[in-house]
Amino acid sequence: MDNYRGNDAEVDGIFDGESDDAWADPNIIRRITEDLREAYVLPLDDATQAKHLAAIADAISQNARRPRVLPLAQRPSTDGSRCASTFVRAAGSAQVAREVSTASLATPFGARTAGTASAPSPRPRTPLAAVGSLPEPKTAHVSWIRPGAFLGSIYSKAAVIAAAIAVSASGLAIAGSLPDPVQTAFSQAAGAIGLDIPAPIQPPAVSPAPPREQAVAPPVLPEPLPVIPQEPLPVPIVPPPAPVAGAPRVQTPPPAVQVASPAAPADLEAWLSELIRQALATANARAMNPQSQPEAGAAQSGQTGGQSWASENPWQSYGTNGAQTNAGSGSGYPSSPPKAKPQSRPAAGSSYDD
Amino acid sequence: MESDGDLNEALIAARSNVSWGWNAIYRSLAPTVTGYLRAQGAAEPEDLAAEVFVQAVKNIKRFQGDVTAFRSWIFCVAHNKLVDDSRYRSRRPVQPVADAGSDRVCSTRVEEQVLNNLASDRVRQMIAELTPDQRSVLFLRILGGLTVDEVARALNKNITAVKALQRRGLASLKKEFSAQTVSI
Numbered sequence: 001m002d003n004y005r006g007n008d009a010e011v012d013g014i015f016d017g018e019s020d021d022a023w024a025d026p027n028i029i030r031r032i033t034e035d036l037r038e039a040y041v042l043p044l045d046d047a048t049q050a051k052h053l054a055a056i057a058d059a060i061s062q063n064a065r066r067p068r069v070l071p072l073a074q075r076p077s078t079d080g081s082r083c084a085s086t087f088v089r090a091a092g093s094a095q096v097a098r099e100v101s102t103a104s105l106a107t108p109f110g111a112r113t114a115g116t117a118s119a120p121s122p123r124p125r126t127p128l129a130a131v132g133s134l135p136e137p138k139t140a141h142v143s144w145i146r147p148g149a150f151l152g153s154i155y156s157k158a159a160v161i162a163a164a165i166a167v168s169a170s171g172l173a174i175a176g177s178l179p180d181p182v183q184t185a186f187s188q189a190a191g192a193i194g195l196d197i198p199a200p201i202q203p204p205a206v207s208p209a210p211p212r213e214q215a216v217a218p219p220v221l222p223e224p225l226p227v228i229p230q231e232p233l234p235v236p237i238v239p240p241p242a243p244v245a246g247a248p249r250v251q252t253p254p255p256a257v258q259v260a261s262p263a264a265p266a267d268l269e270a271w272l273s274e275l276i277r278q279a280l281a282t283a284n285a286r287a288m289n290p291q292s293q294p295e296a297g298a299a300q301s302g303q304t305g306g307q308s309w310a311s312e313n314p315w316q317s318y319g320t321n322g323a324q325t326n327a328g329s330g331s332g333y334p335s336s337p338p339k340a341k342p343q344s345r346p347a348a349g350s351s352y353d354d
Numbered sequence: 355m356e357s358d359g360d361l362n363e364a365l366i367a368a369r370s371n372v373s374w375g376w377n378a379i380y381r382s383l384a385p386t387v388t389g390y391l392r393a394q395g396a397a398e399p400e401d402l403a404a405e406v407f408v409q410a411v412k413n414i415k416r417f418q419g420d421v422t423a424f425r426s427w428i429f430c431v432a433h434n435k436l437v438d439d440s441r442y443r444s445r446r447p448v449q450p451v452a453d454a455g456s457d458r459v460c461s462t463r464v465e466e467q468v469l470n471n472l473a474s475d476r477v478r479q480m481i482a483e484l485t486p487d488q489r490s491v492l493f494l495r496i497l498g499g500l501t502v503d504e505v506a507r508a509l510n511k512n513i514t515a516v517k518a519l520q521r522r523g524l525a526s527l528k529k530e531f532s533a534q535t536v537s538i
Contacts, residue, residue: 033496039477041389052404056376059411064371
């Protein structure tokens with residue numbers, strides 16, 4: 001058997017136990033074959049067979065439901081009958097092929113005959129494309145918008161532009177940046193539908209000038225008041241009362257010298273009124289008690305280092321200094337201290353407004 | 355096993371996904387396919403045989419040929435399934451668990467089971483000396499009943515290689531058989 005060079009028929013005979021004894025004992029081969037079959041080829045029980053047949057039936061049902069889709073890339077078509085040929089190949093029936101190629105396919109957009117379409121003819125090449133070394137020229141106009149797509153028509157473009165203008169104008173109107181007439185129109189239009197868009201700010205109306213005949217008479221001004229130079233006015237200092245014997249001594253601080261110094265002329269009219277009122281009060285005080293001035297001036301000089309009030313009086317200095325005195329010139333410059341105002345004048349503290 | 359004429363009709367029916375055709379094919383080829391898988395050392399030969407036939411149902415559209423070619427194709431699918439299963443089990447080893455029910459059933463026929471086990475052990479000792487290729491060729495030739503050409507197509511080998519494997523395998527089996535007979 002080791003040097004066996006027989007054909008397959010002889011080996012098959014050996015396996016079947018029909019070979020001669022030329023190279024091997026057929027009984028030995030037959031016994032080996034029987035032993036192998038008895039050892040491994042066993043009948044399947046009914047439960048296993050039923051389980052396997054159920055699995056096969058399930059696979060059959062799945063195989064029947066699954067359509068056989070052929071890849072279109074592997075089935076090129078040059079006559080436009082790609083759908084029909086694909087379906088026919090999947091179906092595997094020549095009868096179906098004839099029916100499909102001659103009948104019309106029902107599509108959602110209507111009946112469509114299969115197998116009659118043809119590929120579009122290629123565009124004619126320009127003469128420049130015939131030049132070998134040059135690249136193929138591009139088409140004259142390449143439209144990135146398909147004619148049937150959005151923005152493909154002039155109306156859709158106009159609608160988009162109008163919408164863009166409306167949006168931008170609305171934004172400017174809300175911001176109040178439009179011209180006044182347009183802003184007013186937007187405000188009124190928006191107010192009609194309940195929107196609040198600010199209207200332009202209207203300047204105050206300028207009334208026409210009244211005629212001269214109807215002009216208002218000039219207001220009656222009070223009589224001119226004498227101009228009083230700003231000088232630190234003397235304030236009468238009242239000595240504290242003598243302490244009463246037996247009474248408890250109360251240490252009171254000396255009264256502070258109140259020097260009238262009006263504040264900065266933030267309000268000029270009020271400042272002038274206060275100044276005039278102080279001047280009138282001082283004049284009244286002088287008219288009522290003309291002898292108290294030296295004492296007051298002495299008292300003041302005692303407190304200010306012996307300088308008398310008379311030397312501080314500008315009216316006296318003007319009167320004693322001939323160079324500065326303008327007496328009798330009639331220029332109106334006072335040569336003497338102003339006289340006291342009559343008693344009919346309002347008292348200190350009142351204003352001219354009264 | 356059914357005749358080739360009946361199996362040819364069953365094959366025609368199976369091509370059209372008719373269930374009775376597949377039932378006939380299964381009843382005719384399942385024992386030998388399961389025996390082949392069992393002889394090759396499959397862990398669960400019945401389940402693997404079922405997978406073989408399910409795969410055949412799925413791929414029946416790709417098959418072209420007669421009954422003889424179909425039988426060779428079925429064993430080719432079985433061989434490929436066996437290789438895939440062995441690779442899968444090598445990556446994921448499974449510890450087997452004893453089935454108490456099967457022991458109780460087998461205990462009713464102890465003597466027959468012992469004799470079968472003795473015969474199986476003797477055959478296993480014989481085929482243990484074969485190489486895997488020799489084993490495959492002889493199993494397909496003996497258990498499957500395939501010709502040399504069919505075996506060559508099933509194993510994806512040329513005919514000369516299949517003949518050489520068959521010759522060396524038979525010589526090894528004879529040697530082992532003679533040694534066991536003498537020892538007995």
